[in-house]
Amino acid sequence: MPNRSTDSLFQLIKSLEKSEKRNFKLYVNRNSGGEDLKVVQLFDALDKMTEYDEKQLLAKAPTVKKEQLSNLKAHLYKLILTSLRVINNENNIDIQLHEQMDHARILYNKGLYHQSLKIADRMKEVARANNQFTYLMQILFFEKKIEALHITRSMRDRADRLTVEADEVNDRLIQISKLSNLSLLLYSWYIKNGHARNSNDELDVRKFFDNHFPAEAKSPHGFYEKLYLYQSYTWYGFIRQDFLMYYRYTQKWVDLFEQYPDMLEIETSHYIKGMHNLLGAHFDLQNYDKFDETLKGFEQFAQSPIVLQHENNKIQCFVYISTALINKHFLQGTFTEGLEYIPGILENLKEYEIYLDRHRILIFYYKIACLYFGSGDNEKTIDYLNMIINWKVDLRTDLQCYARLLHLIAHYELGNYDLLEYHIKSVYRFMAKMENLSVVEEEMFKFLRLSFKLSARQMQPAFEKLLARIKEYERNRFETRAFAYLDIISWLESKIQRVPVQEIIRKKYLEKHIA
Numbered sequence: 001m002p003n004r005s006t007d008s009l010f011q012l013i014k015s016l017e018k019s020e021k022r023n024f025k026l027y028v029n030r031n032s033g034g035e036d037l038k039v040v041q042l043f044d045a046l047d048k049m050t051e052y053d054e055k056q057l058l059a060k061a062p063t064v065k066k067e068q069l070s071n072l073k074a075h076l077y078k079l080i081l082t083s084l085r086v087i088n089n090e091n092n093i094d095i096q097l098h099e100q101m102d103h104a105r106i107l108y109n110k111g112l113y114h115q116s117l118k119i120a121d122r123m124k125e126v127a128r129a130n131n132q133f134t135y136l137m138q139i140l141f142f143e144k145k146i147e148a149l150h151i152t153r154s155m156r157d158r159a160d161r162l163t164v165e166a167d168e169v170n171d172r173l174i175q176i177s178k179l180s181n182l183s184l185l186l187y188s189w190y191i192k193n194g195h196a197r198n199s200n201d202e203l204d205v206r207k208f209f210d211n212h213f214p215a216e217a218k219s220p221h222g223f224y225e226k227l228y229l230y231q232s233y234t235w236y237g238f239i240r241q242d243f244l245m246y247y248r249y250t251q252k253w254v255d256l257f258e259q260y261p262d263m264l265e266i267e268t269s270h271y272i273k274g275m276h277n278l279l280g281a282h283f284d285l286q287n288y289d290k291f292d293e294t295l296k297g298f299e300q301f302a303q304s305p306i307v308l309q310h311e312n313n314k315i316q317c318f319v320y321i322s323t324a325l326i327n328k329h330f331l332q333g334t335f336t337e338g339l340e341y342i343p344g345i346l347e348n349l350k351e352y353e354i355y356l357d358r359h360r361i362l363i364f365y366y367k368i369a370c371l372y373f374g375s376g377d378n379e380k381t382i383d384y385l386n387m388i389i390n391w392k393v394d395l396r397t398d399l400q401c402y403a404r405l406l407h408l409i410a411h412y413e414l415g416n417y418d419l420l421e422y423h424i425k426s427v428y429r430f431m432a433k434m435e436n437l438s439v440v441e442e443e444m445f446k447f448l449r450l451s452f453k454l455s456a457r458q459m460q461p462a463f464e465k466l467l468a469r470i471k472e473y474e475r476n477r478f479e480t481r482a483f484a485y486l487d488i489i490s491w492l493e494s495k496i497q498r499v500p501v502q503e504i505i506r507k508k509y510l511e512k513h514i515a
Contacts, residue, residue, distance in 0.1 A: 199478070
């Protein structure tokens with residue numbers, strides 16, 4: 001599912017809500033002259049298009065000449081952003097502080113130094129209250145500039161105080177920067193490589209973590225220091241498949257917003273991501289009741305004004321709640337019931353496709369394929385897995401590998417033995433090249449290759465032997481990803497007991513839930 005268009009202006013216009021489009025028209029009519037009629041015509045033409053097509057655009061906006069198009073698009077882009085700033089400045093602390101900084105500079109340029117410093121003092125209070133240290137540093141530099149160039153006599157010992165303040169803020173910023181770097185780099189490692197596959201991978205991640213971990217961060221004080229520290233440990237535990245560590249730090253991540261409730265509106269995206277990871281931790285640890293409780297809370301939060309007034313927040317909530325709803329059916333063994341969500345998810349994926357990254361779309365395809373597999377529809381399973389396999393991307397090699405492995409099993413279920421022999425060699429080479437073969441996968445390949453030579457009577461004991469071998473690795477930390485991506489044990493049990501795989505998983509869920 002490629003993005004509908006990479007044209008920036010087209011994407012921006014398509015992201016606008018009705019009220020924002022109306023405000024743009026009012027803004028242009030109020031602040032521009034007749035020369036902007038072409039811009040409005042261009043806006044209307046782009047708004048009515050479903051796909052970006054330059055020839056069609058010029059036909060719909062006849063007053064716009066081809067040689068003018070590039071400049072007019074740039075001008076329109078700027079006008080839209082300016083109109084959005086006018087209506088969004090009250091809801092965003094960054095925009096508020098930026099606007100006040102503009103006011104302070106205007107007063108300074110007028111020679112009104114004392115008035116400028118009064119605004120700076122008010123800005124510092126707001127910035128500190130909201131943990132906005134980057135803005136606080138800008139304000140302090142601005143104040144130091146005024147004091148260095150002009151005799152204001154606004155306060156005794158102001159120079160000494162500014163110096164101390166600047167040093168304190170600088171120290172905080174350095175720590176925040178180091179921790180946010182560590183968090184981002186660990187997350188990037190996971191996106192590219194998936195989980196640690198063996199002791200060498202874990203050693204590499206451990207060395208990387210230790211080398212980049214700032215010693216002074218062991219006892220963080222402020223919101224952002226704690227946030228990025230908890231995120232770093234979250235990714236560290238997740239990569240290493242230490243799911244208890246993963247759970248502990250995702251819970252700390254979410255609880256942080258209870259300690260700093262004012263930050264929920266400022267850093268909503270971080271809270272949403274934290275809730276997603278907390279649900280993921282409950283899923284990995286099979287904390288059924290906690291999973292349900294967290295999901296209900298997340299769904300309620302998704303209907304709050306904080307989320308509904310920002311398109312980005314709505315999109316992220318859709319992605320993570322949809323993922324959690326599918327995971328809930330995986331946990332409960334209700335795959336057929338879970339298929340009811342697919343039309344709605346696909347509809348939203350189409351609506352939001354210009355905003356979603358490839359990695360996120362691939363995960364949806366894999367989860368939808370697993371829903372179909374669990375419900376017994378192997379043909380649909382193959383359809384969605386083909387979308388992953390045929391999509392040439394360099395992200396999530398583990399996802400690409402497991403898509404191919406499930407693809408093999410779906411063909412096996414359909415009895416496509418002619419295709420299997422070729423696919424087994426192809427997938428084995430792919431996974432070996434990616435250095436992604438775990439012991440569990442090696443056992444699966446051995447079994448699939450052997451299955452061609454077995455009679456129907458020999459299959460039952462072969463399944464039983466394979467299940468016994470694989471169960472030995474169920475508690476092995478480096479093998480847990482095999483069971484997280486594909487519940488091979490439940491599939492084997494379904495073959496041995498000759499019942500659908502969702503019946504096996506459902507029975508396990510009910511037994512554990514009652515216990």
